[in-house]
Amino acid sequence: MEKRILIAGFGGQGVLLMGQLLSKAGMHENMQVCWMPSYGPEMRGGEANCGVVLADEPIGSPLVTEPDVAILMNRPSLDKFEPSIAPGGTLLYNSSLIDAEPSRTDIKVYDVPCNDIAVKIGNARVANMVMLGAFNALTELLPAESLLEALRETLGSGKEHLIPVNQQALAAGAESVV
Amino acid sequence: MAKLLMKGNEAIAEAAIRAGCRCFFGYPITPQNQIPEYMSKRMPQVGGTFLQAESEVSAINMVYGASGAGARVMTSSSGPGVSLKQEGISYLAGAQLPCVIVNIMRGGPGLGSIQPSQGDYYQATRGGGHGDYRLPVLAPSSVGEAVELTRKAFDLADKYRTPVIVLGDGMIGQMMEPVELPDDGESAREPESKPWAARGWDGSSPRAIINSLYIDPSVLEQHNLALQRKFAEIEKAETSFASERVEDADLVIAAYGTMARIARSAIRMARAEGLKVGMIRPVTLWPFPSEPFAQAARTAKAFLTVEMSAGQMVDDVRLAVAGRKPVHFYGRTGGMVPTVRDVLSRIKEAV
Numbered sequence: 001m002e003k004r005i006l007i008a009g010f011g012g013q014g015v016l017l018m019g020q021l022l023s024k025a026g027m028h029e030n031m032q033v034c035w036m037p038s039y040g041p042e043m044r045g046g047e048a049n050c051g052v053v054l055a056d057e058p059i060g061s062p063l064v065t066e067p068d069v070a071i072l073m074n075r076p077s078l079d080k081f082e083p084s085i086a087p088g089g090t091l092l093y094n095s096s097l098i099d100a101e102p103s104r105t106d107i108k109v110y111d112v113p114c115n116d117i118a119v120k121i122g123n124a125r126v127a128n129m130v131m132l133g134a135f136n137a138l139t140e141l142l143p144a145e146s147l148l149e150a151l152r153e154t155l156g157s158g159k160e161h162l163i164p165v166n167q168q169a170l171a172a173g174a175e176s177v178v
Numbered sequence: 179m180a181k182l183l184m185k186g187n188e189a190i191a192e193a194a195i196r197a198g199c200r201c202f203f204g205y206p207i208t209p210q211n212q213i214p215e216y217m218s219k220r221m222p223q224v225g226g227t228f229l230q231a232e233s234e235v236s237a238i239n240m241v242y243g244a245s246g247a248g249a250r251v252m253t254s255s256s257g258p259g260v261s262l263k264q265e266g267i268s269y270l271a272g273a274q275l276p277c278v279i280v281n282i283m284r285g286g287p288g289l290g291s292i293q294p295s296q297g298d299y300y301q302a303t304r305g306g307g308h309g310d311y312r313l314p315v316l317a318p319s320s321v322g323e324a325v326e327l328t329r330k331a332f333d334l335a336d337k338y339r340t341p342v343i344v345l346g347d348g349m350i351g352q353m354m355e356p357v358e359l360p361d362d363g364e365s366a367r368e369p370e371s372k373p374w375a376a377r378g379w380d381g382s383s384p385r386a387i388i389n390s391l392y393i394d395p396s397v398l399e400q401h402n403l404a405l406q407r408k409f410a411e412i413e414k415a416e417t418s419f420a421s422e423r424v425e426d427a428d429l430v431i432a433a434y435g436t437m438a439r440i441a442r443s444a445i446r447m448a449r450a451e452g453l454k455v456g457m458i459r460p461v462t463l464w465p466f467p468s469e470p471f472a473q474a475a476r477t478a479k480a481f482l483t484v485e486m487s488a489g490q491m492v493d494d495v496r497l498a499v500a501g502r503k504p505v506h507f508y509g510r511t512g513g514m515v516p517t518v519r520d521v522l523s524r525i526k527e528a529v
Contacts, residue, residue, distance in 0.1 A: 020354065024183055027356050035183070035354040039209060040292060060443030062353050062436060065517050 001056045003141060004064045008049035008081055009073025009094070014128035017154070018071065019050035021132065024150035025142045026054040036062045047076060054141060069139060071131055073114070075100065092135055094127070110138060110177055117172050126169035133173025144170065181356040186321045186346065187212035189357050190280055191220065193328035194252050196360050199278070200226035201251040203240035205233055205259060208292040209348035210282035213254040234259040238266030238279075245275040246388035248375030250332055254280035256348075257298050258289055260306070267341055268307030271405075272390030274374075276335035278328070279313075280344045282351040283486075285513030293513025294348030296437060299490035302345050303464040310402055312409050314416060315343045315463040317434045321355035327461070329360060338412055339374070345463060347486060349436040349515070412465060419467035420459045423449070427456030429529050430474045432483040432495045434460045437516070441484050444521035453529050463491070471498035481505040482528045484521055486514075 005022065009015040019035050026033040037050040051064025066086045072078045073094045082102050085091055090108045096115035112134045114127040121130075129151075136142055151166055184192070191213045194202075202217040214230065221228035227244075231237035237253050244251040255263065260281045270277060283298045285291035302315045314334050318324035324346060331342040376386040392398035422442065424430055433441040438459040448455045458474060460467050471481070480503055483492040492507045499505050508524040510516045 020183065023354060027181060027183060033183070033356060036349065037352055039348070039352050058442075059355075059439070060446060061440040061518050062349055062355075063440070063515060063517070065519075 001054075002059070003054045003068050003139070004066070004086075005052045005054070005069045005071065006049060006064045006067035006081060006084070007052070007071045007073075008047070008077035010076070011046050011048040013048070013073045014125075015048050015071075015073055016050050018128050018132055019052045021147060021150045021154060022052045022054070022142070024153060025146040026052075028146040028149055029142060031056060032059050034059045034062045036064070049077065049081075069135070071135055072098070073128070073131065074098065078102065090138065092131060092138070094131060096127070110134065112173060112176055114173070117176060118169060121165065121168050121172055123165050123169075126166055129166045129169035130173035130176070133170035134177045135173075136170070137174035137178050144174070181358050183354050184321060184357045185212055185352065185354050186324050186350040187282065187352070188216045189321050189325050189359075190254070190328045190344065190346075191216035192359060193325040194278065194332070195220055195224055195226070197329045197332040198250045199252050199332060200224065201241075201244040201249045202226070202228050202253065203231050203237040203244070203251070204253050204255065205231050205237050207256045207259045209284055209294070209351045210254050210256050210280065212351070213280060213282075234262035235266065238263035238270075241277045241279075242266055242270055242273070242275060242388075245270065245277045246273070246376050248372040248377055250276075250336075252278040252280065254282070256282050256284045256292075257286045257295070260298065260301070264301075264307035267313070268305070268309050268311065269390050270341045271305070271307070271311040271313060272309060273388050274339040274405075275341070275388065276332075276339050277341050278331045278335055278344060279341055280328075280346070283345065283347045285511065291513035292348065294436070294486060294515060295511070295513055296347055296435060296486040297488075297490070297511065298345070299463065299485070299487060302343050303466070303494070311405060312412075312464050313341050313343050314338070314412060314465070315345050317345050317461060317463050318350060319435050319438045319459065321350065321353065322357050323461075324350060325357050325359060334412075334416060336372075338408055340408070340412075345435070347435055347437075348513075416462060417465045417467050417469070418461040419470055420461060421470060422457045422459070424456035424458060424470075424474055424478070426454050427474070427477075428454045428479045429456075429525060430471075430478045430481050431455065431457040431525070432460070432471070432481060432491065433457060433485065434463060434491065437484055437486055440516060440518055441521055443518040444525060447518065447522050448525045448529075453525065455525055455529070460491070466494045466498070468494070468498035471495055472500070475499045475502040478503060480528050482524060483507050484516060484524070485509040486516070487511060
């Protein structure tokens, strides 16, 4: 098993964090993991993306150039990365912010209105967790508990009070696609 | 011990601290900034010294001073900054001072780009500065190996009284992978006794003098011969490489660092198509592992060197293969990274 996942959006949407959570959750499952960010003269509001590889044997290339799964959080990401998805792959896109329809017919496409769902929950900032919940429900790559554990580790004790709303976001995202 | 998910740059910095490094001098440059950033936070916690110098030139000369006084010391930079350090590195080599220099390579020449590259291979493996010297160069291909090799770099530096280079590229600096950090405490690895270090004279022993100036050419030649004997010793004892599926390979790929990871993915695809491809991955770039290439030249039909450069390590592969088999080359420059597909199609051309 080797899954190559690309997560892209604009800086501030938490796309790098999403990738780190997937990586940490993969470690909980004793997978080989690798997280690779785009880096450059970047800023809040600019482009941000990261690749995550989850595998059960030592990982080759750390770069995700033909993702099995692409999680695209804004319109520029859709334009840029939809063509790169491996045939037969999966695209999840944030339909709250993306007003276009993906055009590929050789991949599975799921629209997740991440921001709308997050606002309904009461915290617009958990849109990324809504998407992760949807991703996880669709791919069944990682147990939901591992993802939550990864979140706990990352937030630490100082931000423990944020766990419930994030947990809610993960669940709402999962519900939105099943 | 539990594994941690760490960025390459941070893992190198923590590995240095756990190897007993207590002095860090540097100047910011992308894509290695997390090393000084991490050191600025951690060094005060372990009673060490972090100092952001006013330039790379002063940073490397601070390394000279700290090393001369017997400290385990490190600096880090990327291409343009490492070029600025070369005068100091030559002095360190001449004065036989141990230290670790990390170069997280970016696209060049000049200011170039901040994206990953392997264009500093020549500079690292041929000494880099003026005069006849070589430095051990260690090239990790995963974050976990970056931890191991950083630790090893300090040990080699002290063992042979030489600067040691850890050579990575922007990818290894920026990516995160699980690492297991050596758990021998933060102060367990004190630098071994260094009778040559200038720590203040109490009259009981000859004065320790840290110097690379020898006015009398016959004396300097003796010094050079001693250095050459040391380099020969390092070549004999410290050469390191990893090989994958070379035994039955028609085509042997030569790649180091993260480039070897990309090559590994391409080799898996080639093998799935029935092509017999293997890889020799130099872990020490100097001393270069010529022997496994010479051996493989007996059984393989051809070699393919893949680099993020216009072709630098390929020279060493050709010296090792010595004309017995063709050595092909594929590379990208400027911060462009060869894709798995690119490498696979070059494999098919070369097989």
